[in-house]
Amino acid sequence: MTPILLTRRTLIATAGAALALGALGLRLPALAQGLAPTPSMRGGANNYRPGAPIVERIGNGGFWMTGTVRRAGDGAPLPNQRIQVWAHTVEGHERDPESHGATLTAADGTFRLEMPQIVPAFGQPHAHLAYDSGDFATVFLRPVMRSAKDTTLHADFVLQPA
Amino acid sequence: MPPAKAVLTWLALAAALAIPLAVAATSPLLEWRGPVYIAAGLAGVVALALMLLQPLLAAGLLPGLPPRRGRRVHRWTGVALVLAVLLHVAGLWVTSPPDVIDALLFASPTPFTPWGVLAMWAVFAAALLAALRARLSPRTWRLGHTALIAIAVTGALVHALLIEGTMSTLSKAALCLLTAAATAKAIADLRAWRMLRRRA
Numbered sequence: 001m002t003p004i005l006l007t008r009r010t011l012i013a014t015a016g017a018a019l020a021l022g023a024l025g026l027r028l029p030a031l032a033q034g035l036a037p038t039p040s041m042r043g044g045a046n047n048y049r050p051g052a053p054i055v056e057r058i059g060n061g062g063f064w065m066t067g068t069v070r071r072a073g074d075g076a077p078l079p080n081q082r083i084q085v086w087a088h089t090v091e092g093h094e095r096d097p098e099s100h101g102a103t104l105t106a107a108d109g110t111f112r113l114e115m116p117q118i119v120p121a122f123g124q125p126h127a128h129l130a131y132d133s134g135d136f137a138t139v140f141l142r143p144v145m146r147s148a149k150d151t152t153l154h155a156d157f158v159l160q161p162a
Numbered sequence: 163m164p165p166a167k168a169v170l171t172w173l174a175l176a177a178a179l180a181i182p183l184a185v186a187a188t189s190p191l192l193e194w195r196g197p198v199y200i201a202a203g204l205a206g207v208v209a210l211a212l213m214l215l216q217p218l219l220a221a222g223l224l225p226g227l228p229p230r231r232g233r234r235v236h237r238w239t240g241v242a243l244v245l246a247v248l249l250h251v252a253g254l255w256v257t258s259p260p261d262v263i264d265a266l267l268f269a270s271p272t273p274f275t276p277w278g279v280l281a282m283w284a285v286f287a288a289a290l291l292a293a294l295r296a297r298l299s300p301r302t303w304r305l306g307h308t309a310l311i312a313i314a315v316t317g318a319l320v321h322a323l324l325i326e327g328t329m330s331t332l333s334k335a336a337l338c339l340l341t342a343a344a345t346a347k348a349i350a351d352l353r354a355w356r357m358l359r360r361r362a
Binding site: 041042044046047088089090091093094095119122123124142148 | 191193194195196199254257258260261264269270271272274275324325326327
C-alpha cells in the first residue's frame with residue numbers, strides 16, 4: 001500500500017485543486033442558466049398606450065432615455081427592437097398621447113430617445129418603458145431617477161422568447 | 163393664559179399651518195401640472211395641516227378654545243379632514259387612474275403609498291366612530307378613536323415625508339414634527355388608555 005504523503009506542497013496543491021473545483025461547481029449552474037430575463041416592475045404598465053409611434057424625439061427634447069436590450073440566456077444584443085417610453089415631463093402628463101414615443105435598438109442592442117425633462121409626479125421622478133412587440137415576452141419597466149435634476153435615465157431589458 | 167401669550171400661540175399656529183401651504187402652493191412643480199392634479203396635491207397638504215389642528219382642539223390646548231368649545235370645532239375640522247382626504251384621492255384618480263387603483267390595492271411601486279392608504283382608512287374609521295358615538299360605550303369610543311388617530315397620524319406623516327412633491331423638505335418636516343408632538347401631547351393629556359384597565 002502506498003503511504004499517503006502529506007507534505008506542505010501536496011497539501012497546498014490538493015487544497016487549491018479542491019477550491020478550484022468547488023468554485024467551478026458553484027459557477028456551472030449559473031453559466032448553464034445564463035442571463036436571467038428582466039421581470040416587469042410594479043406599476044410599470046400604468047398609463048401605457050399600445051402602439052405609440054416611433055419618433056425622432058418626444059416633444060422638444062432635452063432629456064435622454066438610454067438603455068440596452070439583450071436576449072436572456074446568452075446575453076446577445078438584440079437589434080431593431082421597439083421600445084416605448086413615456087413619463088410626466090415639463091411638456092405633459094403621463095396620460096397625454098404626446099408624452100409617448102417609441103424607438104428602435106441599434107445593431108449593438110442599445111437605444112436612446114430624446115424627450116422632455118422628466119419632473120417628479122406621483123411622488124417620484126420616474127419614467128415608464130415597454131417592450132411590447134410580441135417576439136419576446138412583454139416587459140414593463142419603471143425606473144426612478146436618483147435626483148429630479150438628472151437629465152438622463154437608463155434602463156436595461158433582458159428578454160425571453162414569448 | 164395672558165393675552166400676549168394667547169396672541170403669540172395663535173400667530174405661531176397660523177404660521178405653522180400657512181407656511182407649508184404657501185410653499186406648496188408656489189412649488190415650481192405646479193407649472194407642469196394640470197388644475198385637477200394641483201388641487202389633489204394641495205388637498206393632501208391641507209389634510210396634513212388639519213391633522214396638526216385636530217389634537218390641539220380635542221385636548222383644549224388652544225387659547226380661547228377650552229375642551230368643550232374646542233371639541234365643537236374639532237368635529238367640523240374632522241369633517242373638513244375627511245373631505246380633504248376624499249378630494250386628494252379623487253383628484254389623483256382623475257389624474258392617473260391606474261396609479262390610484264394600485265394604491266388602493268396596496269400594489270404600488272412607491273414606498274409611501276401604502277402608508278397614505280392606511281392613514282385614509284384610519285381617518286374614515288375614526289370619523290365613523292365619531293358619527294356613531296352616541297351608540298358606543300365610552301370605552302369603545304375613546305379607545306377606538308384614539309387608536310385610529312394614532313394609526314392615521316403615523317401613516318400620514320410617513321406618507322408625506324417619503325414623497326418628493328410640492329412641499330419643501332424643511333416646511334414639511336416642521337409640520338410633521340409639530341403634528342407628531344401635538345398628537346402625542348393630546349393623547350397623553352386625555353389618557354384614553356385608562357379605559358384599558360376599567361371594563362365598561
